[in-house]
Amino acid sequence: MTGGAARLLALAAAGVLAASPAGASVTRVPAGDGARQAVAGAAAGDTLVLAAGVHHGPLRIERGLTLRGEAGSVVDGGRRGTVLEIVAPGVVIEDLAVRGSGTRALTIDSGIHVIAAGGVVIRRVRLDDVLYGIYAERATGLVVEDCHLHGRATPGDPSGEGNGIHVWYTPDARLAGNTIDHFQDGIYLSFAHNTLVAHDRLQDNARYGLHTMYCQQNRLVENLFTRNVAGVAIMFSNHLVVEGNDVLHNRGPRTYGLLLRDCSDGEFINNRLVDNTVAIFMDNSNRNRMRGNLIQDNGWGLLMFSSCDGNEFAENNVIHNDYPVALDMRRTNNRFDDGARGNYWSDNAPYDLDDDGVSDVPYSPVTAFAFLSKQYPDLAILARSPAVAALGVAERVIPAMRPSEAVDRFPLLEPVAVSGGGTRRAPRATAPAWATLAGFGALALFGLLGLLRGWRAP
Amino acid sequence: MNAFTHGAWRRIRVVAREEYRRALETRWLFGFTALFAVLVLGLSYFGLAQGREVGFQGFARVTLSLMNLVLLIVPLTGLMLGITSIAGSSETLALLLAQPVTRGEVLLGRFLGLAAALSAAQALGFGGGGVVIALNAGFGQIPGFLALTALSLVLGWLTVAAALCIASIWPDRLQAMSIGLLLWLGLVVAYDLGVLGTTALLRGAPLQAVLFPALLLNPVDLVRILVTLAVGSGALFGPTSAVLAGMFGSHAGIAVGVTVLALETVLPLAIATRVFSRRDW
Numbered sequence: 017m018t019g020g021a022a023r024l025l026a027l028a029a030a031g032v033l034a035a036s037p038a039g040a041s042v043t044r045v046p047a048g049d050g051a052r053q054a055v056a057g058a059a060a061g062d063t064l065v066l067a068a069g070v071h072h073g074p075l076r077i078e079r080g081l082t083l084r085g086e087a088g089s090v091v092d093g094g095r096r097g098t099v100l101e102i103v104a105p106g107v108v109i110e111d112l113a114v115r116g117s118g119t120r121a122l123t124i125d126s127g128i129h130v131i132a133a134g135g136v137v138i139r140r141v142r143l144d145d146v147l148y149g150i151y152a153e154r155a156t157g158l159v160v161e162d163c164h165l166h167g168r169a170t171p172g173d174p175s176g177e178g179n180g181i182h183v184w185y186t187p188d189a190r191l192a193g194n195t196i197d198h199f200q201d202g203i204y205l206s207f208a209h210n211t212l213v214a215h216d217r218l219q220d221n222a223r224y225g226l227h228t229m230y231c232q233q234n235r236l237v238e239n240l241f242t243r244n245v246a247g248v249a250i251m252f253s254n255h256l257v258v259e260g261n262d263v264l265h266n267r268g269p270r271t272y273g274l275l276l277r278d279c280s281d282g283e284f285i286n287n288r289l290v291d292n293t294v295a296i297f298m299d300n301s302n303r304n305r306m307r308g309n310l311i312q313d314n315g316w317g318l319l320m321f322s323s324c325d326g327n328e329f330a331e332n333n334v335i336h337n338d339y340p341v342a343l344d345m346r347r348t349n350n351r352f353d354d355g356a357r358g359n360y361w362s363d364n365a366p367y368d369l370d371d372d373g374v375s376d377v378p379y380s381p382v383t384a385f386a387f388l389s390k391q392y393p394d395l396a397i398l399a400r401s402p403a404v405a406a407l408g409v410a411e412r413v414i415p416a417m418r419p420s421e422a423v424d425r426f427p428l429l430e431p432v433a434v435s436g437g438g439t440r441r442a443p444r445a446t447a448p449a450w451a452t453l454a455g456f457g458a459l460a461l462f463g464l465l466g467l468l469r470g471w472r473a474p
Numbered sequence: 475m476n477a478f479t480h481g482a483w484r485r486i487r488v489v490a491r492e493e494y495r496r497a498l499e500t501r502w503l504f505g506f507t508a509l510f511a512v513l514v515l516g517l518s519y520f521g522l523a524q525g526r527e528v529g530f531q532g533f534a535r536v537t538l539s540l541m542n543l544v545l546l547i548v549p550l551t552g553l554m555l556g557i558t559s560i561a562g563s564s565e566t567l568a569l570l571l572a573q574p575v576t577r578g579e580v581l582l583g584r585f586l587g588l589a590a591a592l593s594a595a596q597a598l599g600f601g602g603g604g605v606v607i608a609l610n611a612g613f614g615q616i617p618g619f620l621a622l623t624a625l626s627l628v629l630g631w632l633t634v635a636a637a638l639c640i641a642s643i644w645p646d647r648l649q650a651m652s653i654g655l656l657l658w659l660g661l662v663v664a665y666d667l668g669v670l671g672t673t674a675l676l677r678g679a680p681l682q683a684v685l686f687p688a689l690l691l692n693p694v695d696l697v698r699i700l701v702t703l704a705v706g707s708g709a710l711f712g713p714t715s716a717v718l719a720g721m722f723g724s725h726a727g728i729a730v731g732v733t734v735l736a737l738e739t740v741l742p743l744a745i746a747t748r749v750f751s752r753r754d755w
Contacts, residue, residue, distance in 0.1 A: 338710055392673055394673070394685055396711045396715075397685065397699065398689075400541070400698060402542060402546055402666075404666065456601045463596070
């Protein structure tokens with residue numbers, strides 16, 4: 017959001033002034049204490065344009081008006097209670113900065129609090145220094161677009177409070193293009209059915225990037241979840257579509273990329289889960305389909321409890337994970353192929369005599385060590401031990417050692433071409449570190465000279 | 475420093491220098507140096523190239539792959555180098571012992587010479603690998619790699635000391651080498667398999683109380699855990715990593731780790747000196 021665009025919008029608003037129908041007015045509110053009175057005096061359909069500068073909150077909007085900010089306009093709540101409270105349907109908040117909510121979770125101190133009001137639109141709003149960002153209850157059809165929300169929670173601190181966008185008992189919400197960081201959960205959805213979460217960036221939150229409880233038919237499309245304790249935590253929520261998301265760098269002792277608990281009949285397509293401690297965790301979740309996902313450089317690729325049944329896992333790329341799949345069951349009804357094609361496993365050594373791109377030999381993705389360390393988590397301390405590698409070789413030679421019947425009958429020889437993703441590749445520092453370069457160069461030279469001297473000596 | 479210790483130190487250095495030269499002449503160390511340098515450089519370069527193509531992490535994984543290499547071949551080389559230095563070389567040894575040097579000086583000198591030779595060989599490999607990583611990955615991955623370098627050197631000294639101990643107790647070359655190989659297999663593979671099996675047998679008995687001390691006692695495990703924590707992949711250890719990070723994240727924890735490694739070097743060396751001094755060579 018640029019100041020220029022805001023100015024253009026303000027100009028457009030001024031243009032509307034002349035053309036607006038009778039009854040709907042556009043009023044410019046100068047900075048200071050006038051906003052509260054202006055909001056109280058406006059009628060439904062009116063537009064209030066907040067001039068640049070600090071406007072003192074809190075404001076309570078009781079009619080369906082449009083509140084728009086010029087570039088540099090801020091509504092400040094003075095760190096007491098909620099800054100902007102919306103209790104009327106059809107309110108539009110645009111191009112505004114909101115800051116300084118109170119600090120009590122009990123009274124839901126938020127930047128914007130929508131209560132029992134349908135069709136509210138919040139667009140290009142910047143929220144700073146707030147406990148909750150946007151808290152919406154009974155707000156059917158809520159739209160939050162292109163907002164920046166920045167909270168007070170420290171990443172990884174479990175005592176952090178307040179969510180970025182908290183939606184409760186609200187169907188058909190649309191949350192798109194937002195950047196949300198430093199809250200407890202970036203987005204929290206509870207009894208929010210048929211929600212669309214798209215193109216959001218959820219990062220550096222104290223707990224989850226996205227957390228859903230008791231939601232049906234939500235769609236999560238092309239979001240980025242990074243550096244949260246869990247990227248996406250979906251609980252008691254069925255019939256989800258999760259497509260084209262990037263779930264990256266969620267690392268820590270108890271950290272997950274995608275956490276599914278009591279979550280069934282979902283579709284998980286073309287997501288990229290990279291560099292998480294556990295890429296996908298599943299408990300009591302059934303009949304989900306996972307296809308076309310990239311699962312790379314994670315500790316655990318898929319960690320599944322025996323409470324899961326009938327999930328299908330096909331045409332995914334499972335690359336360089338320490339444990340591709342860990343189960344705690346010997347027999348399983350979860351499928352690792354769709355009957356014709358399986359997955360690409362980087363640590364499989366397949367061969368394909370009939371040259372159809374599918375290995376002639378089934379692949380068992382659950383190693384004995386993964387199985388054991390799933391049962392006795394303390395054993396994970398042996399990870400990367402040569403002994404464990406030796407155990408892996410022994411398993412390959414002696415199939416009777418396989419701990420689980422989970423098997424991919426049609427493992428693929430080449431990685432599946434995954435569509436989408438790739439656009440938000442994390443930038444990396446490539447500048448050479450000259451001091452270390454010199455240090456290691458000296459070390460190599462020292463070794464070389466030492467060796468030469470030893471060889472040359474009489 | 476009085477004249478006596480000064481003289482002792484001078485004699486130790488003479489023995490060490492001679493041993494260093496002798497060690498570099500052996501095919502063991504030449505093979506190790508070449509293999510190690512090629513593998514470290516290759517893994518650093520190709521590991522990074524692969525990481526770059528895919529575009530993620532990679533660097534920590536390169537260090538961890540190198541660690542697996544170190545855990546396998548550094549102890550083996552250290553053991554073989556130390557054993558062949560004493561066991562089965564009774565003629566040269568007898569000649570050396572006829573000189574005006576004490577046996578303790580001979581043993582200490584040989585230890586220092588061998589440790590220096592093994593360190594020089596590793597310095598070449600690690601230095602080259604470090605240059606490749608520093609060129610491609612910047613500074614971020616260097617601490618983990620540095621920890622690997624330092625701990626690999628320590629692992630080399632530690633196994634040389636163990637080898638001198640073995641060779642002093644069993645002067646027959648074949649016997650000493652068999653025992654050395656057994657020790658290597660034990661440290662690298664059998665120990666962890668034993669821990670794994672015991673844990674499965676105990677079925678969820680309070681594990682950490684047994685598991686942690688058991689792993690701290692094996693230097694190969696200790697190095698593996700320290701390096702994995704240093705590259706920031708501690709999460710690999712699952713829930714246990716929180717405990718480990720608490721332990722080795724503190725100065726006290728690191729001190730414990732270093733002390734254990736130092737003890738495991740000094741103790742075999744002390745035993746070796748004692749046995750070596752009493753034996754009729």
